Amino acid sequence: MEVSPFVIIPVVLVVGMIAGIAIGLFLAKRASTGKSDLVMIGASTVSGRGAFSLKAIHEGDIIERCPALEVTDQDIGGELLNYVFYGSTENARLVVMGNGMLFNHSSTPNVAYYREQGELGVELVLYALRNIRKGEELFYSYGEEWWATRV
Numbered sequence: 001m002e003v004s005p006f007v008i009i010p011v012v013l014v015v016g017m018i019a020g021i022a023i024g025l026f027l028a029k030r031a032s033t034g035k036s037d038l039v040m041i042g043a044s045t046v047s048g049r050g051a052f053s054l055k056a057i058h059e060g061d062i063i064e065r066c067p068a069l070e071v072t073d074q075d076i077g078g079e080l081l082n083y084v085f086y087g088s089t090e091n092a093r094l095v096v097m098g099n100g101m102l103f104n105h106s107s108t109p110n111v112a113y114y115r116e117q118g119e120l121g122v123e124l125v126l127y128a129l130r131n132i133r134k135g136e137e138l139f140y141s142y143g144e145e146w147w148a149t150r151v
C-alpha cells in the first residue's frame with residue numbers, strides 16, 4: 001500500500017515535535033536546581049531564622065537541592081564562618097545557597113544532607129531522615145566538632 005507524502009510528512013513533523021518537547025522537559029528537569037516548594041524561612045524555635053516544612057514530607061524525600069560554591073577556608077571569615085559547610089578537602093568550604101544555609105542545628109535532626117556534583121555544579125542535597133509534618137522546623141546536625149570550635 002502506498003502512503004501519500006501528504007500523510008507521512010505531517011505525521012513525521014508532529015512526532016518529531018512531541019519528541020523534542022519531551023527531551024527538552026527531561027533535560028530541564030535533570031538540570032534544575034535550587035528550587036524548593038517544600039521549605040519556607042520563618043522565626044525559628046531555637047535561634048533567629050529557621051527553615052520550616054510547607055507540606056508533609058516522607059522519610060527519604062529530597063527536600064531541596066541547593067546550589068553551592070566551593071571556596072577555600074581563606075575566603076571565609078567573621079560571621080560567615082557560622083553559615084558555611086565543610087567541603088571536599090580539609091581546607092575547602094561550601095557556600096550553600098537556597099534555603100540550605102539557614103537550617104538550624106539539632107542533635108536529633110529530621111534532615112541530613114550530602115554533597116553531589118550536579119550537571120551545573122556542586123550541590124548540597126537535603127533529604128528527610130523521617131516523616132516530617134507540615135509546619136515542623138527542619139534541622140540538620142552541625143556535628144559535635146562544629147559546636148566544639150564555637151564555645
Ligand SMILES: C[S@@+](CC[C@H](N)C(=O)[O-])C[C@H]1O[C@@H](n2cnc3c(N)ncnc32)[C@H](O)[C@@H]1O
Pocket residue numbers: 044046047048049050082083101102103104105106
Ligand atoms: C547557619 S545559621 C542558622 C540560621 C540562623 N538561625 C539565622 O537566623 O541566620 C547558624 C547559627 O544559628 C544559630 N543556631 C543554629 N542552631 C542553633 C541551636 N540549636 N541553638 C542555638 N543557636 C543555634 C547559631 O548562632 C549558629 O551560629
